[in-house]
Amino acid sequence: MQALWLENGRLSIRDDLPAPVPTAGEALVRLRLAGICGTDLELVRGYYPYTGIPGHEFVGEIVESSDGTPPGCRVVGEINVSCGECETCRRNLPTHCERRSVLGIRDRHGAFAGYLSLPLRNLHRVPDTVPDEAAVFTEPLAAALQIQRQITITGEHRVLLIGAGRLGQLIAQTLALTGCDLHVSARYPRQKALLLNRGIRVIAENEAPARRYDIVIEATGSPSGFELARRAVRPRGTLVLKSTYRDSANVNLSSLVVDEISLIGSRCGPFEAALNLLEQRTVDPVALIDAEFPLARSVEAFDSAAKSGVIKVLIRP
Secondary structure, eight states: OOEEEEETTEEEEESOOOOOOOOTTEEEEEEEEEEEOHHHHHHHTTSSOOOBOOOOEEEEEEEEESSOOOTTOEEEEOSEEOOSOSHHHHTTOGGGOTTOEETTTBSSOOSSBSEEEEEGGGEEEOOTTSOHHHHTTHHHHHHHHHHHHHSOOOTTOEEEEEOOSHHHHHHHHHHHTTTOEEEEEOOSHHHHHHHHHTTOEEEOGGGSOTTOEEEEEEOSOSHHHHHHHHHHEEEEEEEEEOSOOSSOOOOOHHHHHHTTOEEEEOOOOOHHHHHHHHHHTOSOOGGGEEEEEEGGGHHHHHHHHTSTTOOEEEEEO
C-alpha cells in the first residue's frame, strides 16, 4: 500500500509497504480521511523518536473484523492500544497503560496510509448523518471534552483559553456550551474570525487581566503561553495544560505553591460524547478545514499545515 513514512525527521512517500494484518481482536480499516495535528508536526521536528507511518486523526471503514461488523461500516478510533493486564490497566486507566502503543506516535503505524489496524474495542461507529469531514475531528474533539471530565465548568466560572489553533478552536466551542464567561486569546485573523462568528469573545494577550480567571487553559504548547496562563490564573485557581511541550519551560514552582494553584494535565477524551456533539451539530469542525491533499502529496500537506495561521489540513488516501 501507499503510505507516508517518517524516519529521522524526514517524510517520504512509500509505495512498497504491506497492508497491516490484523491480529486477534483487531479490525482492518480502510482510511477515508485523516487530519494533520500539532503532534504530527512535532514528531517531524523531533518531539518523540518515532519511525513509521504517522497520523492518528481519522475516519475509515471496516474491511474485515473478527466480531462480524459488516464491511463498509464507518468508524473512528481511539489511539491508545492498551495491554489490559498491567497495574494501570487494572485500575481502569487504559490511556496510561505501561505497555501501550499509540497510533502513529509510538510503536504502531498510523493513519496516513491506505489501511490501518486497531483493536475492535478502540473503534466507534460513526452516525450516518455525520459526514467524513466532520467525523475526522472526533479524536481532537474528544480531547477537548476531556477538560470537562476532569473539572466542572459552569456559568459561574471565568475562563481564559490561550491558543486558538487546531485544538484550541474545538476547546473554545465545547467550553462555550457550558455558559461560562469565556475569553480566548487568539493570534491570527482567521482564528479570531472563526471564534467571533460563534459569538465567542476574543482578547489580545495584553488584555488578559492578571490573577482574575478561575480556570485558565493553555493550548499553545509554548513557554510564552504558559507564562501568560500563570499570570492570568487567580489564587486557588486551576491551570489546565492541553498541549505537549517540545522544549523545557521555566516555571516558578514557589509561586504555584504560594497561590495554591491546581495544575492539571489533559490529554485523550471521550469518543462517544464527541460523536454525539457531531451528530447534533452542536459544534462545527468543518469550518476549520483549510485544505485537503491526496495521500501522494502528503509531504506537501505537512508543509501547508506548518504555515502560520493554518488550522486544519486533511489527507485523503
